[in-house]
Amino acid sequence: MKYSKATNYALHTMLLLVAAASDKPVGVQQLAEKQGVSPTYLSKILTKLVKAGLIESASGANGGYLLKRKKEDISFLDIIHAIEGTTSLFDCTLNHTTDCLIQKVMVEAEQKMEQHLKDQKIVDLVGTLTVSL
């Protein structure tokens, strides 16, 4: 039970893109270099963000990635769901006769966490310091 490194990369990349806040795309190499990860691997992660509709890609020379939504509308939860998936963290596989009370409690707890991640927007972090990553 750990968040994957991919989620970490995705969050930092989004922070960089929000900070850039440009209509010009930012190249993967530039994004990867700042995080010390290989460009090819990072691009794999970013395609998930594209499919989730958070960013879009620009092919060709001077291509790269740029935000698709308004930056105020991008929450932590959006990014995490794009990478980790939206399924519940806890699945009770036992075949109960009734609903699983344990499952119920776990889902409630998860929702508490998600609510916090939903309220927190990426752009909120940008103002405090000038893009030290």
Added chain:
Amino acid sequence: MKYSKATNYALHTMLLLVAAASDKPVGVQQLAEKQGVSPTYLSKILTKLVKAGLIESASGANGGYLLKRKKEDISFLDIIHAIEGTTSLFDCTLNHTTDCLIQKVMVEAEQKMEQHLKDQKIVDLVGTLTVSL
């Protein structure tokens, strides 16, 4: 990013032990049978709960496991931490110059979830129905 099946087994086993609420130990075979899991595997999980001080084992014939603490003092979080560990769900491995703001948000969110799991005691589930697992 999923809770392991082991956590599920651990939670259900604790529910069974709390429902039993006896000074007589309950055998692994009995616990395993109700959950449809092999006894040897379940015993591996339960040793983690023993090391965490939640339950204790009784060797020999008529042996098994029984609660060590008062059943009112056993929360979901205790069990989950015993199985999954207590480390944070999110580790920012990037070498920032400053503290990672993303990490900070993630830890806050995690604490929201943990608080709920801490408030919720296993024994609360027992009263509602008579041990349908």
Added chain:
DNA sequence: GCGTGATTACTCGGATACAAGATGTCCGAGTTTGAGCGG
């Protein structure tokens, strides 16, 4: 009856096997920009 040893019913721990997912890498294909060249 009453100790004493053997048997039985358990847990405990390590070693091992297997599967799935996370983490990366490599390469070919498609796409856009921009430079260079000829008219």
Added chain:
DNA sequence: CCGCTCAAACTCGGACATCTTGTATCCGAGTAATCACGC
């Protein structure tokens, strides 16, 4: 100066390799209760 072509700089997608972790099994060792047996 204009337009065409071509190379360079990109992203995209699939296939692959590797590593870690979760899941599960097997077996030998230790331990306590109980049974059997002999005195």
